[in-house]
Amino acid sequence: MGSFSLQHDLCFILWYTFLVLLCALVCAKIEEHKRRGGSRMDRLIKEMKAVAERYHAQRLCLFGSRARGDFRPDSDYDFALWGVPAACQPQLLNAVDDLPSLHKIDVVFVDEHTSQALLDNVKKDGVILMDKFTIKRENFESALLRLKEGLAGYEGASDPQLARDGIIQRFEFTCELAWKTTREWLLDQGHVDLNSPKAVMRQAFADGLISDSDGWIGLLNDRNMTSHIYDENTADQIFRRIQTCYLSLFEGLLEKLI
Structure with missing residues (x-):
């Protein structure tokens, strides 16, 4: 009886140890994925800031799921820009298309005709990247x-x-x-x-x-x-x-x- 109890306890310990190691491995993989995804995200945002500067934007804001933090790896990037001259807007969009990423990048040029609902959404969740x-x-x-x-x-x-x-x-x-x-x-x-x-x-x-x-x-x-x-x-x-x-x-x- 004592031998059976010892074997049972040993099996439980081994099984528990296996689960702990498995959880640690899964967490490590998740963190590695986040780091890689975050690194790619940081690079794209840095490149977007450079584009915004080049075409005379006064403010750049990231909004949507990537600003809230509930994005998936394939989620779009949503950017709002203020003050970009109308003549520069087509060039800016071309520069965005040329960015080294397969993610969809949506750009909103804010002006006096921008809907208040969209502005409220940007202000609620947005992260100012350049001001x-x-x-x-x-x-x-x-x-x-x-x-x-x-x-x-x-x-x-x-x-x-x-x-x-x-x-x-x-x-x-x-x-x-x-x-x-x-x-x-x-x-x-x-x-x-x-x-x-x-x-x-x-x-x-x-x-x-x-x-x-x-x-x-x-x-x-x-x-x-x-x-x-x-x-x-x-x-x-x-x-x-x-x-x-x-x-x-x-x-x-x-x-x-x-």
């Missing part, structure tokens, strides 16, 4: 901080004229980043053909990002003048407007660009 707006907003915020620092230190400057000219230069840089950041934001909303500061700020006014149209027109005009200022009186006037008006316009815009 020029975020980078530009950070740069705009940094430039605005430098402008504030310059204005704060003006009264104590040992050479007021040099300090004034430095602040005007910071104003120029901040203005450049302000309209370019605004352009990225508007492109993300589906607007297209925004290729000049005035066109961008006109659309920003229409979309409620800015409200002082006269102030912004004056700001843009003064920015154009600063590139060829030789008159001290004009420089002083622009400097005072930076202090009294333009700084607050920049601050208000930055708060809206979220």
Whole structure:
């Protein structure tokens, strides 16, 4: 009886050990498959980002099953792109067709005609792979901080004229980043053909990002003048407007660009 019990226990241990080893082998195979699949997925996404950059996309988003994580090995890739000029879209699609993959790749160009249902789906599950707006907003915020620092230190400057000219230069840089950041934001909303500061700020006014149209027109005009200022009186006037008006316009815009 004791011998039978020992044999039974031994068989159970061997069988249990076999099951553990089998499970470990299966898990290892699954992990290896995931690593290989993930590696292929990473390569394709990297190549897609390069294509998006090449054809001037402002934002690239992966959505669908591959973004949610419930994809199969043969699942499609779904990409949404913002800001790709219409003239570049056929070239981008050709470049996507040339990618070294047999997976089906679906591309959506987001513009003002894109359905809200699709946009909601992209926003719900999407993974942002490239976003020029975020980078530009950070740069705009940094430039605005430098402008504030310059204005704060003006009264104590040992050479007021040099300090004034430095602040005007910071104003120029901040203005450049302000309209370019605004352009990225508007492109993300589906607007297209925004290729000049005035066109961008006109659309920003229409979309409620800015409200002082006269102030912004004056700001843009003064920015154009600063590139060829030789008159001290004009420089002083622009400097005072930076202090009294333009700084607050920049601050208000930055708060809206979220």
